[in-house]
Amino acid sequence: MDIRISPSVLSGHVEIPASKSCAHRAIICAALAEGVSRLTGVSMSEDIRATxxxxxxxxxSFRENGTSVEVTGIREIPERAEIDCCESGSTLRFVIPIAAALGTASVFHGRGRLPQRPIDIYKRELSAHGISFNRQDMPYEISGTLTGGRFEIEGSVSSQFITGLLFALPLLEExxxxxxxxxxxxRPYVDITIDTLRNFGITVEDMGESFRIPGRQHYAPCDMHIEGDYSQAAFFCVANAIGSQVEMGNLLPGSVQGDKAILELASDRKGFRADCSDIPDLVPILAVLAAYSxxxxxxYNAARLKIKESDRLEAVSAMLNALGGNVRVTSDGLEIIPAGQLHGGEIDSCxxxxxxMAAAIAxxxxxxxVIIRRAEAVRKSYPDFFKDYTSLGGIANVINME
Known part of the structure; x- marks a missing residue:
C-alpha cells in the first residue's frame, strides 16, 4: 500500500495505543500463570498477535473482546509446538527459552528480516543447559528441557535475550x-520485564551486572491495564515540536518505559546529541526532529539498528535525504545537519x-x-496510525493498494 501525504498541521486529542513492550510481557506472564488473568487496553498489532x-x-487460551483479553494459563504442556513468529523479534526471542523450559519440542517460523536477526546467544547458552538446536537456520527447531545455572549473556546485542531468560528461569527446578x-x-526494557514479573508474583534480584532468579516459582494470575506506548507517542511529540498541537492520553506519568525520554528530547529544537543505547526505537523520529532543528x-550508540526490520540507520538516512535532508550514517548512529525546509518526495519504507510513521511526521x-511506499508496515505495531493521523487533520490518501 502506498500513501500520499500532504503538508498539514495536526491538532486535537489522541489516545495513544497500548505499549507493545508491556503487552508482550503481560500476555506471556498471563499465559504462564496458574489461573485466569484479564488484560485491558490491549492494542492488537501483528506483533502482539504473533505472541x-x-x-x-x-x-x-485467549478470549478477546475488543481491547480486553481474558487469558487462561497453560494447563497441559504440549509435547510439540509449531510457532509462527511472523516478523516479531520479541516473540521469537521471548518464547524460545520458555518453550525450552517447558520441555516442548518446538519449531519457530518467521518471515521478512526475522530469519536474519541473530539468536547466537541462545544457541550457545541454551545448548549448554540441556537444549539441542536441531536446525541452525530458521525455521529453528529445538528439543530437550532447559536446566538452570549460570548464563553468561552479552548485554550489547539485545535486551530481548535477558527478558526471554527472565520469563523462563523461574519455571526451573534449579x-x-x-x-x-x-x-x-x-536496560529500561529489562526494567519493564522485571516490573511485569513482579505483578505476576515472580521474584528477580537485580544485582546491576547480574540477575539472580530463584527456581520453583509459580506465576500468579493478575488483572492488568496495559499502559500507553511512549515510543508511539513520540511521533506526536515531534509533530508538536514542529508546529502541531496534539494532546495525548493513555500515558502513565510514572512509567518505567525508557522511551518516555522523548518528552525531554522533543523540547530541544537547537540540535542535540542523543545516546540511544537505551532508546533505540526513538531513532527514526529523533532524526526527523533533528532535521527540523x-x-x-x-x-549515537545505535549500531544495533542495522538488524531491525530494516537496516534502520540506512533507511532513516535514505528517507530524510530523499526529502531534501542532510543525514550521514556513522558507525553507530547518524549525523544530521539541518538543510532548510524539506521539499517532499518519494520514500521507500523498507x-x-x-x-x-517517521516519514508521515516529516x-x-x-x-x-510525500509518497510513502509500503505504508502497510504500520500494521506491525500501530495499525490505526493513519486513522489517528487523519482524525487530527493530517492529509493522507492511499494511491496504491498493492
Whole structure:
C-alpha cells in the first residue's frame, strides 16, 4: 500500500495505543500463570498477535473482546509446538527459552528480516543447559528441557535475550543467574520485564551486572491495564515540536518505559546529541526532529539498528535525504545537519513500521507532498496510525493498494 501525504498541521486529542513492550510481557506472564488473568487496553498489532498465537501453541487460551483479553494459563504442556513468529523479534526471542523450559519440542517460523536477526546467544547458552538446536537456520527447531545455572549473556546485542531468560528461569527446578559480560543496552526494557514479573508474583534480584532468579516459582494470575506506548507517542511529540498541537492520553506519568525520554528530547529544537543505547526505537523520529532543528545533531550508540526490520540507520538516512535532508550514517548512529525546509518526495519504507510513521511526521512540514511506499508496515505495531493521523487533520490518501 502506498500513501500520499500532504503538508498539514495536526491538532486535537489522541489516545495513544497500548505499549507493545508491556503487552508482550503481560500476555506471556498471563499465559504462564496458574489461573485466569484479564488484560485491558490491549492494542492488537501483528506483533502482539504473533505472541498470542505463540503462547496458544504452548497451551494457553485467549478470549478477546475488543481491547480486553481474558487469558487462561497453560494447563497441559504440549509435547510439540509449531510457532509462527511472523516478523516479531520479541516473540521469537521471548518464547524460545520458555518453550525450552517447558520441555516442548518446538519449531519457530518467521518471515521478512526475522530469519536474519541473530539468536547466537541462545544457541550457545541454551545448548549448554540441556537444549539441542536441531536446525541452525530458521525455521529453528529445538528439543530437550532447559536446566538452570549460570548464563553468561552479552548485554550489547539485545535486551530481548535477558527478558526471554527472565520469563523462563523461574519455571526451573534449579536457581539460576544471568551474568552480563558487557554493558546492558536497552536496560529500561529489562526494567519493564522485571516490573511485569513482579505483578505476576515472580521474584528477580537485580544485582546491576547480574540477575539472580530463584527456581520453583509459580506465576500468579493478575488483572492488568496495559499502559500507553511512549515510543508511539513520540511521533506526536515531534509533530508538536514542529508546529502541531496534539494532546495525548493513555500515558502513565510514572512509567518505567525508557522511551518516555522523548518528552525531554522533543523540547530541544537547537540540535542535540542523543545516546540511544537505551532508546533505540526513538531513532527514526529523533532524526526527523533533528532535521527540523536549527543546529546539527548527533545520534549515537545505535549500531544495533542495522538488524531491525530494516537496516534502520540506512533507511532513516535514505528517507530524510530523499526529502531534501542532510543525514550521514556513522558507525553507530547518524549525523544530521539541518538543510532548510524539506521539499517532499518519494520514500521507500523498507517495510519498516517506524520509518513509515517517521516519514508521515516529516511530511507535515514539507513544501510538497510525500509518497510513502509500503505504508502497510504500520500494521506491525500501530495499525490505526493513519486513522489517528487523519482524525487530527493530517492529509493522507492511499494511491496504491498493492
Amino acid at each position: 498470542i498465537d505463540a503462547m496458544t501453541a504452548l497451551g494457553a 536457581d539460576s543467574e544471568i551474568v552480563l559480560t558487557s554493558h546492558l543496552e536497552s 536549527s543546529g546539527p545533531s548527533v545520534i 517495510g519498516d513500521h517506524r520509518i513509515v 511530511a507535515l512540514g514539507c513544501s510538497g507532498d
